[in-house]
Amino acid sequence: MSLTPTQTQDQKEAFIQRGRSTASAGSGRNLLEVSALKMHFPLTQGIIFQRQVGAVRAVDGIDFFVEKGETLGLVGESGCGKSTTGRAILQLYKPTGGSVKFEGTELTTLGGEQMRKMRRKMQMIFQDPYASLNPRMTVGNIIGEPLEVHHLAAGKAKTERVQELLRIVGLNPYFTNRYPHEFSGGQRQRIGVARALAVEPDFIVADEPISALDVSIQAQVINLLEELQEKFNLTYLFIAHDLSVVRHISDRVAVMYLGKIVELADRIDLYERPLHPYTQALLSAVPIPDPAVEQKRKRIILTGDVPSPVNPPTGCRFHTRCWKAQQICSEVDPEFIEHAPRHWAACHFPGA
Amino acid sequence: MPELLEVKDLKTQFFTRDGVVRAVDGVSFELAAGETLGIVGESGCGKSVTALSLMRLIPQPPGKITQGSIMFDGQDVLKMDDDEVRGIRGNNIAMIFQDPMTSLNPVLTISRQITEALELHLKMDRAEARKRTVELLELVNIPSAKKRLDDYPHQFSGGMRQRVMIAMALSCNPKLILADEPTTALDVTIQAQILDLLKNLAREFRTAFILITHDLGVVAGMTQRIHVMYGGKIVEKADTNELFANPKMPYTWGLLRSIPRLDENRKAKLLPIEGLPPDLIAPPPGCRFEPRCQYRRDICREKEPELIGIPNAKADHEARCWGTQAGGWLVDSDWHRDVGDLAALDAIKAEVADLPPDVKRVEAADDDKKKGN
Structure with a gap:
């Protein structure tokens, strides 16, 4: 069902009401449910007595769910809080507020030992393959460590499992005694993927896994991630700033701006019928490798820079750069509501 | 039409402990005045080294231009002495670097970094150079340029720093601008702003451009001709x-x-x-x-x-x-x-x-x- 102009105001209201309650709830197939998640980093002043003078509101109240087996793309510009979201979900940061439910278990209140057990089911692939592998450990130790931590394999079984993992990610199984510096960027990222897979997780947060790689290598890693998803029935939260890549790999896409999700929809829906002006600007800014298309395209060029998350604008956070902004935008923060089936947006004037 | 730039069989090599790296291995191309050329390739294919060779900015040692000629405006850049090269650098050929965070001097004010070139190449006096700097900053759309003259680079955002880089490149009305991955370090919406600006400026001043990038999308909308590089x-x-x-x-x-x-x-x-x-x-x-x-x-x-x-x-x-x-x-x-x-x-x-x-x-x-x- 979608909204048409002929529908009455009441119907519209009712539709919107339903939408509100479903942004983080969704169907029963959800692997992950995030609601009102907040991650603030305190800013302090003073040498001995540190008093808090403010906070960087990196993530400021977001709701979404991830269904089993799907890939949710999370896009936004640098500093919008997308990586923080990924880390807060895995409890690498202690969230300031809100809830993160994984398979129905609330993660924010779990104790250390219970959390460690949960981590077996959720892993992370990091952005920079040069910084995320310990240079003093051999590849065998890097991939084998999680197996030991979670008591999954030891001795000969561990060696075999490491070799199997290397084969799965397309590396020679006899590389176990080599060090990370002996590998190229793309190969290192494969090692990072093998490490994440070692504990047979259900859910993987991939934080910009390809942005540090060369164009021709990026496609290799994207294909690998897709193959693995099919093979092991993985669920991904794919964080990236490259909208073309996100469109390719995701089933659904969430767009973040300054600590909030401004739009969330199925892949095709979002790219073809973006409702939020920020999404529209973002999409129009991506260059397309085709001169014929480029010459015809109209660009929306946003003015200015992203405001500081320490002191975000009142009302809608995008109103300072938005060409549609009106009085209400600077006063009232628009709610994140379902404007069409499975298509949420936070804007007072959504649509074209 | 006489060519502005004619590169013939350029070879730039780096002499390292492991052996000779043939970073640029026999590259030839021409560029007419006012033309925009894209050089596309992955990292390590020699595109940046080509640009640095054109300006004679290859660190020596370990690098060396071992062969070829670079005719710019009828003169061979490779045969010039250091003073002559300095007269061209920033004056006739300007460069916009990839990373605006590291290519501006953090201890000099924005105005000083631009006036330096104006005073050196165009022999302006301080006041004149400062006035011209304001014009340049306004040209690249820096809001309230006059007030921000004495700011330091860290007070500017990434996109604004790249605008300052562009203003610097334009300051002496160069005939050729080399832009080496000018938008790679920037976000998409800022990238769109900068590309839009570069396009308009190239049209307005009829400056020749060489745009070096790995992003085929960027060159598609920006350039007239494209050279693809691989392995030098x-x-x-x-x-x-x-x-x-x-x-x-x-x-x-x-x-x-x-x-x-x-x-x-x-x-x-x-x-x-x-x-x-x-x-x-x-x-x-x-x-x-x-x-x-x-x-x-x-x-x-x-x-x-x-x-x-x-x-x-x-x-x-x-x-x-x-x-x-x-x-x-x-x-x-x-x-x-x-x-x-x-x-x-x-x-x-x-x-x-x-x-x-x-x-x-x-x-x-x-x-x-x-x-x-």
Whole structure:
């Protein structure tokens, strides 16, 4: 069902009401449910007595769910809080507020030992393959460590499992005694993927896994991630700033701006019928490798820079750069509501 | 029409402990006044070294321009003495660097960094140079430019710093601007702002541009002609529309096929270029792309193809490929449909998986270890 102009105001209201309650709830197939998640980093002043003078509101109240087996793309510009979201979900940061439910278990209140057990089911692939592998450990130790931590394999079984993992990610199984510096960027990222897979997780947060790689290598890693998803029935939260890549790999896409999700929809829906002006600007800014298309395209060029998350604008956070902004935008923060089936947006004037 | 820039058989090499790195290996191209040229390639293909060579900014040692000529406006840059080069740098040829965070001097004010060039090259006095700086900053759309003259770079955002870089490049009305990945460090919406600005300025001042990037999308909308580089050589030259409509080199095909497009609907698998870029210390003897090419034949490994005109293409379209040259086996193939020998693709993938990543260096490291023990 979608909204048409002929529908009455009441119907519209009712539709919107339903939408509100479903942004983080969704169907029963959800692997992950995030609601009102907040991650603030305190800013302090003073040498001995540190008093808090403010906070960087990196993530400021977001709701979404991830269904089993799907890939949710999370896009936004640098500093919008997308990586923080990924880390807060895995409890690498202690969230300031809100809830993160994984398979129905609330993660924010779990104790250390219970959390460690949960981590077996959720892993992370990091952005920079040069910084995320310990240079003093051999590849065998890097991939084998999680197996030991979670008591999954030891001795000969561990060696075999490491070799199997290397084969799965397309590396020679006899590389176990080599060090990370002996590998190229793309190969290192494969090692990072093998490490994440070692504990047979259900859910993987991939934080910009390809942005540090060369164009021709990026496609290799994207294909690998897709193959693995099919093979092991993985669920991904794919964080990236490259909208073309996100469109390719995701089933659904969430767009973040300054600590909030401004739009969330199925892949095709979002790219073809973006409702939020920020999404529209973002999409129009991506260059397309085709001169014929480029010459015809109209660009929306946003003015200015992203405001500081320490002191975000009142009302809608995008109103300072938005060409549609009106009085209400600077006063009232628009709610994140379902404007069409499975298509949420936070804007007072959504649509074209 | 007389060419503004004529580069002939340029070779730049770096002499390292492991051997001679042939970063730029025989590159030739021309550029007319007011023309925009894109140089596309992956990291390590020699595109930035080409740009630095044009300005004679190669650190020496270990680097050295060993061969070739760079005729700029009728003079050979390589034969100039240091003073003459300094007279051209920033004055006739300006450069915009990739990373605006590190290419501005953090201890000098914005105005000082721009006035320095104005005073040196255009012999302006302080007051005059300051006035011109305000104009330049307004030209690149820095809001309330006058007030921000005495700010330091750290007070500017990334996009604004890149605008300052552009203002600096424009300050002496250069005939040629080299932009080396000018938007790679920026966010998409800021990238759109900067590209828009560069495009308008190029049109307004009729400055020739060389835009160096790895992003095919960026050059598609910005340049008139494109040169594709691989392994220190130009492997394909064509005008922009022709290159995207009718590419004639399997490496270019691979690049176009391996990037997902924003306006693409089908969720097809990407066809990556398997394997790794060539080692420029010991490049493949034949075609540099041969080890990664799924269309390869024996001749590709044995002999290196020339960069020459090819059938089924525009007159000035050149490619370095045995397959698409006259009489080759790829002359009539449609790159959209003919994805080549998939078995060969798998073989390349397996080869790479089996090969130690960097055979030479690994062996050297092993040797070192043995000696240590």
